[in-house]
Amino acid sequence: MAKEKEPKPEELFQSIDYKAPKKFWMDTPAQIRPGMFCWGAKAKSLNTVGFPNARDWNPSEENWKLPDNWQEILIEGLRERLDKYRSLRLFMDICVRCGACADKCHFYIGTGDPKNMPVLRAELMRSVYRKYFTTGGKVLGKLAGARELDLQVLKEWWYYFFQCTECRRCSVFCPYGIDQAEITMAGRELLNLIGLNIEWIMGPAANCYMKGNHLGLEPHTIVNNVEFMLDDIETLTGIRINPSFNRKGAEILFVTPSGDLFADPGTYTCMGYLMLFHELGLDYTWSTYASEGGNFGFFTSNELAKRLNSKIYAEAKRLGVKWILGGECGHMWRVLNQYMDTWNGPADFLEVPKSPITGTVFENAKATKMTHIIEFTADLIKHGKLKLDPSRNDHLNVTFHDSCNTARGMGVFEEPRYVINNICRNFFEMPRETIREQTFCCGSGSGLNAGEDMELRLRGGLARANAVKYVHDKHGVNMLANICAIDRAALTTSMNYWVPGVTVAGVHELLANALVMTGEKPRETDLRGEPLPASEEDVSVSARAVTQAEGETAGGEANV
Amino acid sequence: MKALVPFLAVVFLVLLVIAGVKAAGLYFLFGVAVPYAAAAIFLLGFVYKVVKWGRTPVPFHIPTTCGQQKSLPWIKPNSIENPSGTGGVIMRMLLEVFLFRSLFKNRKTKIKGDYIAYSWAPWLWLSGMAFHWSFLLIVIRHLRFFFQSVPVPVQALEHLDSILNWGVPALYITDVIFLAAVTYLFLRRVTLAHLKAITLPADYFPLFLLFGIGASGALMRYHLRVDVVGVKELVMGLVSLHPAAVAGIGTIFYIHLFLISTLFAYFPWSKLVHAGGVFLSPTRNLSNNSRVVRHVNPWNYPVKVHTYAEYEDDFREKMKMAGLPVEKE
């Protein structure tokens, strides 16, 4: 990370210019600018998963060491995908360029680069589609918006398909639901055919393939990392927790993104899970083999995503669990909700998830047999099964960031708000245009949270950060809650830059702060070691909180 | 000039008719052959296009969810924006097709001082609605040329459309709205910088064509006048499959007809197929039930995976040291 080269926030903010250049976009080749791209994928990572045309290459160099027949590979690859994905073929055909999507993309908002308008990003591929797959494009050429796939176009593809986080915000506003994520995913698959991925995606994907998780944590390291957390929990609460790993016969397999096992603030969320499950006496197990909920294969190709995802069901089968519980993560849940069962199902060896605590049967996961922890926890609170002292979060003015994938690829809106409203007393929503289905990406999704593309990430994160700044200025918000591991990492960086004074936490970290555990010693600090403001308040408060929780109905947008 | 070529193309089409009808007297060609050809290209092309999309599978279940999912029984799901069943999908689709619901959500993003602000921007939605609805009503109104005795709803619509009773023949409200909307849709493409940047000749061409159709139609009705009975006789000949050229209809009619024919023939091969495509859009026409019902991908194929056994082989000693259970000692 070239920290010294980073511009000041005000400078970056003021550098944004929405004026479109006079020159036609086809006549403006992409300038591959440092700070705006990630390092190319290494041969080693590509070879690990058996991807073709593996080589070390440098995007900023002129020569990308392409295979001789790269055009042919891409055109044939595009033909294959047009025949495989209705979305792609349709989205190539029906865009009317009405411009509704243009200023909906966080990368466009943060860069002002016209090619970051979703419509133009799509046109990068559409223009090639017209040239090779439509009569009009073949005959009329540029007049029909068609162009040859040459080296300049290829570099433009690579540059801009890795300036899209597949967040799907554009598809909310498109009158035909054209989803740039579908086009970016196809574009990235094509680029993979000639070895043009980025290392920040390929490295974790290769790790995940061999070691079970993106971070490459080996089994003993996972156990060690969790041990550290258990020590911290013991210091905090006086309770020693003993979770199990790879245990056959457990009722539930718990899968969460490996980011939660590795670095803060994810680790605090992970401590939250551990404390909650302990308090419930849940019969569950971790797995070191299926130790990744996320799926960087998803940012690479459908096939690799499926290969990585297969471990979850395979492990559930091997361990003989009844159902699977999934942690807080964004794209993980897009995959689990919209892809997993199609790829690796049917999971007929599992049972429909049923909360052993409340008896609630999660009918909405009848086929996949996998429940989101926020659904699980909301159900617990609704049934009054948790003793909560929300005053322990009184030092926090909380707002909630909806993750792109759980928002637009699933629709998890009320569950986290219900939980937050039961564990915090100061909750403030960001403006309507920046939450729920209109939420903004953290700026670093879909595998773009590297160090070398920091300017891109900060620009991409601006729209989200600016909405946080709004509630920070107006309501003194100092805590940005979320249910996504990438958010926890990326938003921390983004907040430090754009809105200093706001920290980032997973909802289950805040839950663990408020959770009154059986036999715990009086808490003096929160999970992060910050002194509690109301540590003198005792259980009588929490009792009140429980009653409150029972009386409340689903997710009021409190304190908007 | 991305607009110039399409503009000249439409001018050329008009000149072609003037030369063909006025100078060369090719009434059969322009009155019968071209409309038949255009209708055939439109119908076959449209079916071809939809079938081509239809033969391409939807491998994954990818609705864009714009509201609360159906999860716990006490949380109210948004059954339209995040449908969990067919009924919701149908409602979502109807709202999309008839009211352009997604476009209605449009907000303009602006930088205001230290903040990024989002302001209500209904103009695209409004002009889109105005254009599509007035076009539809105009098409329905034209059905009086297609039936020997004009259906009552068509008569009622015509009555309603000319209710202002301005001039003889009375002004149609839809004509004004149509031309105004097309004009606005053109103007925004040349005045809004970011829109100008994304606009292609293929975006200007249909706008000029539609304007030409509207303008020639209005000119014909309000000013130049043609023998409408002759027009209906020609059209009835076409639809009853007893085509015959009819003498004595003014050239302006043939210009109108030729531009319409061009629009129809152009339709399936251009962005105008969004009319059919919107129904097939997988982000809109699927319900969010993929955790309840398994979505089958017809080309799902077995992939190479790194199995647990391989994993344990890689890490057995480390696992044992960490106290983790292993399958093989």
Add this chain to the structure above:
Amino acid sequence: MYNGGKIIAGLVIFLGIVTFPIYYNAGKANPGPSPSLDTPAINQMKVKHCVESRQFMRANHMKLLRGWMSMVLSGKGCSYVSTTGEKYDMSWDTCWKCHSSKKQFCDRCHQYMAVDLPCWKCHSEPNT
């Protein structure tokens, strides 16, 4: 997943709607309105002609009549000189002289075209 059935059903409905005029009308004889010119006054004419040319009248009679109305109501005159130089009274009676039956003449085309006329709100039909 293809949803082939739904797509085909949709296509059939679409085609059914857009081709409805064709299969509804196909093969039917569709006689034109043929307004009747068989009146004593017209039969007596040596050279059959109207106020203006037949071609002009077919397309523009409503504008001509509307023009007459404005002239008469505004008191600017009640005499019309045609392109061929003949003089006519700007009056329905000029029409009725030859076209003595509204049913046999006016209504034929107006019904054919489903034209909704404001004329008869004020003016009475000729006695037939």
